[in-house]
Amino acid sequence: MCLTSRAPYGLPRRSVLAGTLGVIGAATLAACSSTDEPSTPGAATASPVTGDVDTTRPHVILLGTAGGPAWYAKQNATGISTAVVVGDAVYVVDTGDRAAEQFFRANPTGEAPDEQFSTLRGLFVTHLHSDHTIDYFKMFNYGWWAGLQKITRPVEVIGPGRRTSLTTAYQGSQPPPPASPANPMPGLTDMTNSLFDAYATDINDRVRDNRFTDLRSLINVHDIAIPGFDPAIETLETMPDMNPFPVYEDDRVQVTATLVNHFPVFPAFAYRFDTDDGSVVISGDTGKSTNLARMAADTDLLLHEVIDTSWIDELYADNEALRHHLMTSHMPSTELGQFADALGARQLALHHLVPAEPPVERWQRAQENFTGTFHIGTDLAAINLRG
Numbered sequence: 001m002c003l004t005s006r007a008p009y010g011l012p013r014r015s016v017l018a019g020t021l022g023v024i025g026a027a028t029l030a031a032c033s034s035t036d037e038p039s040t041p042g043a044a045t046a047s048p049v050t051g052d053v054d055t056t057r058p059h060v061i062l063l064g065t066a067g068g069p070a071w072y073a074k075q076n077a078t079g080i081s082t083a084v085v086v087g088d089a090v091y092v093v094d095t096g097d098r099a100a101e102q103f104f105r106a107n108p109t110g111e112a113p114d115e116q117f118s119t120l121r122g123l124f125v126t127h128l129h130s131d132h133t134i135d136y137f138k139m140f141n142y143g144w145w146a147g148l149q150k151i152t153r154p155v156e157v158i159g160p161g162r163r164t165s166l167t168t169a170y171q172g173s174q175p176p177p178p179a180s181p182a183n184p185m186p187g188l189t190d191m192t193n194s195l196f197d198a199y200a201t202d203i204n205d206r207v208r209d210n211r212f213t214d215l216r217s218l219i220n221v222h223d224i225a226i227p228g229f230d231p232a233i234e235t236l237e238t239m240p241d242m243n244p245f246p247v248y249e250d251d252r253v254q255v256t257a258t259l260v261n262h263f264p265v266f267p268a269f270a271y272r273f274d275t276d277d278g279s280v281v282i283s284g285d286t287g288k289s290t291n292l293a294r295m296a297a298d299t300d301l302l303l304h305e306v307i308d309t310s311w312i313d314e315l316y317a318d319n320e321a322l323r324h325h326l327m328t329s330h331m332p333s334t335e336l337g338q339f340a341d342a343l344g345a346r347q348l349a350l351h352h353l354v355p356a357e358p359p360v361e362r363w364q365r366a367q368e369n370f371t372g373t374f375h376i377g378t379d380l381a382a383i384n385l386r387g
């Protein structure tokens with residue numbers, strides 16, 4: 001590991017101020033630069049991560065901030081994905097378009113290029129829409145070449161389970177026969193197994209030809225068992241009233257989940273990470289959610305999705321049903337500030353921006369009535385859980 005690949009983002013704020021480690025870092029960088037760094041003697045490799053953040057304390061890196069499976073024409077925004085960094089442990093929530101590449105670029109714990117994925121401890125999926133999962137398998141398949149084989153324990157992968165009934169058709173329309181009729185609403189374990197099958201040629205080649213560790217042994221996938229919910233008796237209510245429940249714990253974090261309001265999607269989760277030095281709640285896709293408000297009470301940092309109210313009003317002026325649907329299954333920018341303030345969040349950061357395109361001023365409305373610290377999320381911005 002070349003420690004100096006951390007600079008400048010990776011250098012702890014107090015180390016930069018003190019100078020001592022910075023000097024050591026620069027000297028070590030010169031030693032490392034012949035093998036794994038572009039060589040500019042004595043200069044730190046520029047990190048694309050932005051923000052005045054103390055990396056010795058828990059923080060998030062917004063790997064991607066765009067919502068929806070769309071390439072926005074005016075801005076090269078990356079699909080939704082967030083890294084929660086606690087010391088040398090990294091947890092990723094959702095893996096939208098180019099999430100794996102962003103993880104590599106961000107280098108959250110300052111590893112050498114071929115070791116970056118060695119610090120990935122957990123991957124959490126909020127729901128199975130493609131804008132949250134399109135880079136899911138790439139995290140592992142490409143991560144395999146970038147340190148995943150050096151992990152000391154399998155990556156814990158946690159997300160929605162299988163459904164037994166199809167989503168109700170929009171406004172009673174007659175849909176075509178479903179895709180994959182034998183299992184039309186697969187869960188995360190199903191999806192992962194299907195991807196292993198789809199990539200079997202590559203996986204078997206690498207294990208036999210390159211002597212790679214079997215990729216299947218490097219991850220543990222868990223479908224979330226929802227307390228009180230029987231998959232055989234599904235409810236049409238996507239967000240039954242509930243208390244948050246634990247889904248993961250190690251020596252760095254405790255993670256809880258709750259169901260949120262992303263009608264008609266079920267299940268759709270939000271996650272809360274509690275550390276010794278602050279908490280963060282990541283909303284997933286949701287409209288205004290009482291379950292989320294309960295889970296996020298007094299959190300240090302709330303990362304919440306948002307949709308521009310004016311944009312929707314203009315786009316769907318002739319389709320009130322669709323307008324209403326979007327404004328209830330996503331969070332209107334005009335209502336988020338009040339919502340976050342009422343639950344007592346100390347910081348509010350917007351992500352999963354719809355649309356992820358200028359002008360940035362459109363998001364100022366989300367600050368109305370919010371009295372804490374406000375951030376408009378941008379790709380590769382870092383924020384300490386406790387500001």
Ligand SMILES: [Zn+2]
Pocket residue numbers: 067068129131132285352
């Ligand atoms: Zn989404």
Ligand SMILES: [Zn+2]
Pocket residue numbers: 127129262265285
């Ligand atoms: Zn969604």
